[in-house]
Amino acid sequence: MPFHLYFDESDLLRCRFALSPLWETQEAVRTLSRPGRHGYHLPWLRRIREDAAALDLEPLWRLMPEGGHNPDFVCPPPVGPFTTFEEEIAAVRAVDPLVARDDMARALADKPGSLDSPTGRRLLADPARAVQELADLLERAWQVLVEPHWPRLRALLEADIAYHSRRLAEVGFERLLGEISPQLRWSGSTLTVVGTRGDHTRVLGGQGLVLMPSVFVWPDVVGGYEPPWLPAVIYPARGIGGLWTESAERTPEALARLLGRARADVLCALDEPAGTSALAHRLSLAPSSVSAHLSVLRTAGLLTSRRYGHQVLYERTPLGIALTAQDP
Known part of the structure; x- marks a missing residue:
């Protein structure tokens, strides 16, 4: 109706x-x-x-x-x-x-x-x-x-x-x-x-x-x-098909060897823009560790950040997207 x-x-x-x-x-x-x-x-x-x-x-x-x-x-x-x-x-x-x-x-x-x-x-x-x-x-x-x-x-x-x-x-x-x-x-x-x-x-x-x-x-x-x-x-909402999937399971091994497992997991978890606390909860990492990884990835040109309301959201750049698309 x-x-x-x-x-x-x-x-x-x-x-x-x-x-x-x-x-x-x-x-x-x-x-x-x-x-x-x-x-x-x-x-x-x-x-x-x-x-x-x-x-x-x-x-x-x-x-x-x-x-x-x-x-x-x-x-x-x-x-x-x-x-x-x-x-x-x-x-x-x-x-x-x-x-x-x-x-x-x-x-x-x-x-x-x-x-x-x-x-x-x-x-x-x-x-x-x-x-x-x-x-x-x-x-x-x-x-x-x-x-x-x-x-x-x-x-x-x-x-x-x-x-x-x-x-x-x-x-x-x-x-x-x-x-x-x-x-x-x-x-x-x-x-x-x-x-x-x-x-x-x-x-x-x-x-x-x-x-x-x-x-x-x-x-x-x-x-x-x-x-x-x-x-x-x-x-x-967009993306509910992967809502309950643990991002670490999708991290290519080659990328993990290049960046380190935790940093690669953070990059791969950003299928959609997200903030530090959400990523920490999703990956079972300390917020301070996630913040440090985000800072390094952003400096390397793999992420961009912008303020949205009360938090800062991070998302992958074209280079970051290309890296996460590599075959395991």
Whole structure:
């Protein structure tokens, strides 16, 4: 079912990218219950299986109907590009209970049997308490499912944003949308999101649009959010096929002999731009060691660096790309 977003000139000037730890948490919870999403994430599923089994996620799953309304208040679009989980969950706790009740009732009605289930009745009977219960559950899900892996996930999401920001400057908004996903179609001043949950239209009215890459949303593209929330489109991030692959396994032996194993691993890990902390987590190295290797590689002309928000991102130069493409 399509979702139509109607733009004017001021909306085009206010389109921006953002990432959301809370969104990734919500979608990680959803992924646990959707076998069709498991393909890319089997290594993650194996790592979190025992801890995830200790979570009672049923209240959240009740609010996640396939093809129906999903509550916007549980995961509102971030107001800034680098919003923290703590800031996002505080916004959830501050939601008006009456707004939350209407949101929950619509979601429960779209999932057969949920509206009259004990959980559904409990959530609707005391929406103020339900908001806090759901926020507590999301916080526990973040701590168990996402936070231990957040440096790796954030690196991929930030790399996606960096790449698509460059493409926006190079090819413009209309072509960028087609590159992000074939489910995004631009005609005149209207963006149509094909295959979304529900059938909606929204006039942006000068608010612009938030574009959010997501690790766990694959294979879906989600277009939505109704007032008072900012309009947003969430799409699968680039590179998720290699998300859980250890970069060291792809390091050519000849390159390791030339540069040294650790330095070659750092160079080969930069399939997408990444910062020091993300690389250290991915390679199980001390951040100080990774920083030293990055400095040497940059001085040698194999990397470039640029500041993005709160951190410095490194990416390979053409020479660095050529070296990593060598046969083992």
